[in-house]
Amino acid sequence: MLKKLSIKQKMxxxxxxxxxxxxxxxVYLGADSLDEMLHEKKIQIKNLTESVAGIINxxxxxxxxxxLTHEEAYNSIKTxxxxxxxxxxxxxxxGDLEMHQVINPKRPKDDGVVQTLPQYKQxxxxxxxxxxxxxxxxxxxRAGSKEEFPKLTYLIPIPEWKWYVGTGIYIDDIEKQRNKIIVIDSLITIFICIFLMGGGIFLANFISKPLAFLVKELKTSSHTxxxxSNxxxxxxxxxxxxxxEQASSIQETAAAIAEVTSMIARTSALTQNSENLSSIINKQIDMGNHTVQKMVTAMASIQEASQKLSEIEHIIIKIEEKAKVINDIVNxxxxxxxxxxxESAxxxxxxxxFAVVAEEVGNLAKSSGKSSDEIRDLLEQSRSNVKSILELxxxxxxxxxxxTEEVSKIFTEIVHDINEIHIQLTQVTEATKEQEIGVKQISQxxxxxxxxxxNNLKSAEESIISSHQILDISIDLKKIATATESIVFGEKIA
Known part of the structure; x- marks a missing residue:
């Protein structure tokens, strides 16, 4: 129901x-104000009566x-x-306890007169x-009227003179005062009503007209x-x-380049391994060549040793000659x-x-001859063995x-060929490394x-998301414009 009302109507x-x-x-406060005013009046007349009683006392x-004399005191109190x-x-x-009216500013002619009204007994x-x-x-x-009205009185006894002093208020006076306040409040209410209505209409027009223009502009902007955004x-x-599509093509190209890079890297690794093996083989061949050279040197040493054996053979021959001399000496x-x-005989x-000495010398000569024969046999056998060893x-x-000379020549040729292979492998490795670097640069x-x-794809996706968000914002703006329009002019029935 409220949605169908314009902002002016709502206000x-x-x-x-x-x-x-x-x-x-x-109205509620007016009804309640009578009791409140009556309570205030009761407190007022009580306080005032106590003040007057204090003056009398x-x-x-x-x-x-x-x-003061009694007469002076009475006159002062009366005044x-x-x-x-x-x-x-x-x-x-x-008044006094004998129902006389002592002092009454409203009816001074009745002062000293006994009162017969029922309230005086009370x-x-x-x-x-x-x-x-x-x-x-x-x-x-009331004075000047025969109609009776409700009245509230407060009394205080004065026991020294057997008096009582009091005052009273008419209840209808309070009602008149309350009605006067209600009238004043009603006038204020009417004024406020007129002010609120006029101000509300003015404020509604003041708000709704600019809002109407803004809603129109907002709807136009939301459509645009x-x-x-579409x-x-x-x-x-x-x-x-x-x-x-571009990313897919680039990824396929990058994958192919990565595969080529991998193959080149493997070729480079294999080439590097071949180069390393070539270096190792070259080193081993160098070591073999050095070993062959050592073998040649050793063969030369063996040849020198054979010459030494020949010299030993000559020495053995000389020893045999000396042994013959010893045999001659022994004989x-x-x-x-x-x-x-x-001669001793x-x-x-x-x-x-002397015969004993000659016998001992003969025994020694025999023993020496026997040893000489054994030495000659050993020398003969040694010479024969040395000669066969020397010939072998x-x-x-x-x-x-x-x-060894043939092996040395072959190793020399192998070393030369291996060096050539090593040089070529080095060149291939350098070329492969350059290719690998180039392919890596292309891959990078x-x-x-x-x-x-x-990134372009992400940007495009973000642009799509942003465009959707802008579209959502434009839809929201359109909804806001429609809602604002319904708030300003009320919800229209389709």
């Missing part, structure tokens, strides 16, 4: 509701002290009560109890933004599709020993000692030397292009 209805609530509150005290007025025309009165009863002040409600006539979405989708010694034995008893060694050395460039294409 008018709202102001009317405020006025109604204010009026109801005013002060004059009575002066009389007791002898400062004070006649002068004491409140709320315009309200007054105080004094006044006497309250004063006779002498328990302090008390309230009394009753009905009585919607069209632009175009942007279409363009972003086209860019995104192209970017996807001669034996012969000499035999001759000595013969001839000498008889004198040649026995010479033959083997000659054969080994020839073989393709990766950058691929990254750029991915």
């Amino acid at each position: 008018i209805y709202w102001n009317a509701l405020v006025v109604i609530v204010f009026a109801v509150t005013l 002060s004059y009575i005290k002066l009389e007791k002290e002898g400062k 004070a009560i006649y002068a004491a007025r409140y709320d315009g025309d309200n007054y105080f009165f004094v 006044f006497v009863e309250i004063a006779s109890r002498n328990k302090g002040g008390d309230y009394l409600s009753y009905k009585t006539t 933004m919607e069209d632009k 175009n942007l979405t279409t363009l972003s989708k086209n860019v995104g599709s192209s970017s996807k 001669k010694t034996e012969l000499l020993s035999l001759n000595a034995s013969i 001839r000498a008889g008893e004198y040649g026995k000692g 060694t010479v033959a083997r050395v000659a054969e080994g030397q020839n073989t 460039a393709m990766n950058k292009i691929d990254q750029s294409a991915i």
